[in-house]
Amino acid sequence: MMSTMKGGGKKKVLYLPSTPLNVLVAVAHASAFSDEQVSQIVLIDQKTRETNPYFNALKQWEGALFERVELTLGVAQGWQKIGERKKNFTMLSTLFNQFKPDAIAVGSDRRVEFQYLMQLGQLSSTVVEGWYMDDGLYSYAGRKSSWLKDSVNAALKKIIYGCWWQEPRLVGCSDWIEQVWLFQPDQSISALNHKMKQKLPVKWFASSDVQALSRAIFCEFNLVGQALEQLQKTDVVMLIPHPNNIKKMHGYSERITGFMEKLKERGKTVAIKYHPRTEGVDPLFLQKNEQFWVIPSHLAFEFVLPVLKSQAMVIGDVGTTLLTTKWLRSDIQSVAVLTESNHFESDFRALFSSLGVTILSDFNAILDGYLHD
Known part of the structure; x- marks a missing residue:
């Protein structure tokens, strides 16, 4: 090499x-x-x-x-x-x-x-x-x-x-x-x-070096103790897109809010990960109860992956994060919700599918066949 x-x-x-x-x-x-x-x-x-x-x-x-x-x-x-x-x-x-x-x-x-x-x-x-x-x-x-x-x-x-x-x-x-x-x-x-x-x-x-790096970065974000335990028990991670991309996704805020309510009804613990360019801690007001919590937006998700439990689900859209999830943690479900009518999102459907990411057209499809109780 x-x-x-x-x-x-x-x-x-x-x-x-x-x-x-x-x-x-x-x-x-x-x-x-x-x-x-x-x-x-x-x-x-x-x-x-x-x-x-x-x-x-x-x-x-x-x-x-x-x-x-x-x-x-x-x-x-x-x-x-x-x-x-x-x-x-x-x-x-x-x-x-x-x-x-x-x-x-x-x-x-x-x-x-x-x-x-x-x-x-x-x-x-x-x-x-x-x-x-x-x-x-x-x-x-x-x-x-x-x-x-x-x-x-x-x-x-x-x-x-x-x-x-x-x-x-x-x-x-x-x-x-x-x-x-x-x-x-x-x-x-x-x-x-x-x-x-x-x-x-x-x-x-x-490797031990990569694991040591993740631990060191967690300490930098004060993600230790109870917060780390909470992350390790998370059922679903919601990846919120770049603010500019949200503007291109008509009705995204309403769809994600409705989906989160259904996750709450099923008793799922959900970690919300905003894009690093997002201003504010929780601009979409998704953290409404103790089942939901927000991962620091500036913490790169690649370093979160090692501590997630097997068979957790990561839900996102267009971006590198779902790809790295698929590559580095094949035991975790990687799901991209890409609206067929949205040309910006649909351009990536074939690519994500070829790279092994599950492609769905709406959040309800996750509830119907991919999210297990």
Whole structure:
């Protein structure tokens, strides 16, 4: 799997996660190859440092699984972005020259931090491999692109950053990428077929390092003691969509409220997980009794999965979360409720079905045949 240098030396791998799923994959991958490689990690494009739960959890491994743990911020607006990016590039350049990585792993090769480091390798005549680490949905669905918009973006970024900038039409497809590490390589978009495909085995995500990371992150969110026990006993997890997607789903609020009432009548314990971009704790007012409770919206669901009981049910819609549920916990029922009349949702029906997620047209169908008493 190309994680050992020729001559027997350990490969040096730099991970650049920007999302919680990226962090999870990075930890699982680094742990699997800990005997064969030396790893460093930089969380990129983050909104906070001191209160960043994932950074704080990873810091506990500095000097162990990861030789070094760093973070770059992405909070500046307007012209201040130039100064912020210059500061980030300076730090990354210093790290690159000190560590001299043989491979750089990222969840999106559109990230400027990744491309900047890859071109540093070119300038120094150093062979650096680019690895794309599965970021979920877009590895399998692709994205709608505009030739004109992409061309303009590419031209502007070449002016701002330099001729080294590439504008990949789809994630993982730039010339910087040599290997792609995927949950389901055989189901990925065809544009990745010319890359060296590697599979992310599910067993990696049950390692002691991944479990330790989950516990550390739970502590960051104060999800311990009684709260953790409550999560372990949950029958149903409701994944609430991105606020912008809810606007595209006519009548969603009324449908979900009615469904929750029926779950209450059946005596089900329900954990409600809002999208991280949601403002407020419970904007849809779903937590109405002791059977229902809200998981912190900023806690990535990938880290909740290990503690859910077998045969629990996770209900959602369009997004990566149901896919990771299917991949990492096949003993849990993954159900996507996608309305046939909604073009936004219906575009994903075939994809989700091919990836093994149960597709239903309304919440009542869950009550009729999938939710057991």
